[in-house]
Amino acid sequence: MRYRHFRALAACAATAAVLAGGVAAGAGTAAAAVDDTCRTADKVGTTTALRYAGRDRYTTAVCVSRGTWADAATADAKEPYLAKAVVLARGDDFPDALAGGPLAGHLGAPLLLTTPTALRTEVREEILRVLPSGGTVYLLGSTASLSAGVESAIKQLGYATKRLAGANRFETAIKIADELPDTSRFFVTTGMDFPDALAAGSLAAAINRQGDETWALMFTNDSVMPAATATFMRQRRTQFGAWTLATAGRAADTAAVNAFGAGSLTDRFVGRNRFETAALVAGQYVVDGALRGEGVGIANGMNFPDALAGTPTLAVYGEPLLLAQDTVLPAETRAFLERTAGKAPGMDGDPATANIDIFGSAAVVSDAVKNAAVQAFTP
Numbered sequence: 001m002r003y004r005h006f007r008a009l010a011a012c013a014a015t016a017a018v019l020a021g022g023v024a025a026g027a028g029t030a031a032a033a034v035d036d037t038c039r040t041a042d043k044v045g046t047t048t049a050l051r052y053a054g055r056d057r058y059t060t061a062v063c064v065s066r067g068t069w070a071d072a073a074t075a076d077a078k079e080p081y082l083a084k085a086v087v088l089a090r091g092d093d094f095p096d097a098l099a100g101g102p103l104a105g106h107l108g109a110p111l112l113l114t115t116p117t118a119l120r121t122e123v124r125e126e127i128l129r130v131l132p133s134g135g136t137v138y139l140l141g142s143t144a145s146l147s148a149g150v151e152s153a154i155k156q157l158g159y160a161t162k163r164l165a166g167a168n169r170f171e172t173a174i175k176i177a178d179e180l181p182d183t184s185r186f187f188v189t190t191g192m193d194f195p196d197a198l199a200a201g202s203l204a205a206a207i208n209r210q211g212d213e214t215w216a217l218m219f220t221n222d223s224v225m226p227a228a229t230a231t232f233m234r235q236r237r238t239q240f241g242a243w244t245l246a247t248a249g250r251a252a253d254t255a256a257v258n259a260f261g262a263g264s265l266t267d268r269f270v271g272r273n274r275f276e277t278a279a280l281v282a283g284q285y286v287v288d289g290a291l292r293g294e295g296v297g298i299a300n301g302m303n304f305p306d307a308l309a310g311t312p313t314l315a316v317y318g319e320p321l322l323l324a325q326d327t328v329l330p331a332e333t334r335a336f337l338e339r340t341a342g343k344a345p346g347m348d349g350d351p352a353t354a355n356i357d358i359f360g361s362a363a364v365v366s367d368a369v370k371n372a373a374v375q376a377f378t379p
Contacts, residue, residue: 173217198308202320205311337377341376
């Protein structure tokens with residue numbers, strides 16, 4: 001269990017510790033690789049803060065993947081951290097990657113980011129590292145999102161590709177949902193902003209990873225339900241004889257109530273702000289007062305890139321995603337951490353190894369926020 005080994009090393013570190021190796025630099029850059037410091041750990045009391053921080057959104061996504069998934073060339077076929085596919089999305093916009101998070105959780109795949117017109121060198125190298133030859137790379141979005149050149153570059157590496165694309169972000173989300181088996185369970189969030197979808201998509205990915213149910217993430221146009229989205233969900237209700245709908249965020253909740261009626265909604269996660277909505281979603285990870293997974297994840301709730309690739313990793317470890325500002329730990333996030341302090345089973349059931357996974361550098365989630373989160377999460 002490769003990554004659990006890294007977490008065990010982190011739990012023993014009294015100060016920042018190197019967890020794993022680096023990767024090649026991005027396309028068009030000099031050979032300044034992502035070095036060993038892209039993953040660092042600080043332990044305070046019983047809580048270890050693990051930070052994933054590349055030079056930019058693309059290398060941070062690679063950093064997260066390298067800290068989660070085994071090397072395909074050397075891993076046993078039964079290795080639980082052997083990627084079964086790769087999900088690839090553009091990194092300069094959020095909708096396609098957000099909708100792809102639950103798919104990555106279902107597939108057992110990392111979510112990597114690249115530019116629309118080129119397969120970045122470090123992403124190419126990570127695909128080669130993590131995915132066995134002949135595996136499938138799922139491309140999210142049309143050729144305007146990921147060009148034909150990106151697809152061709154992947155095929156030249158010896159991989160199959162499957163493009164999931166609609167005419168817009170709403171229809172691309174439908175195409176991704178259609179790729180998920182037996183999907184009549186839906187989280188509904190606005191597709192015009194990212195924070196609510198980050199939290200709900202992480203929960204969907206975690207459920208999908210467990211394999212008992214499959215959930216998809218559907219987008220509204222803020223408080224308006226797109227006709228194609230409503231039609232798809234109604235068709236799935238007819239096909240399977242039932243559906244389960246949950247909303248995250250006020251705009252999507254309004255759209256769903258107007259389209260389907262309040263009685264159709266199983267859960268409504270509507271906070272006063274993005275931080276409270278994420279904390280409400282995170283409450284689904286609490287059973288009998290205890291967290292299900294090894295800890296929690298924290299990402300910047302005011303910007304999207306660094307959190308995107310964290311979704312499948314949090315799914316692997318059953319951890320909720322909480323949101324912060326770059327220099328402030330919001331009261332809603334702090335309250336959730338304090339309420340669950342000492343109640344995470346930690347790695348292999350040992351609460352002494354409980355973790356906070358932080359996505360992005362100190363410029364994205366400051367050390368002050370990290371320290372405040374650790375303090376709140378430490379009993």
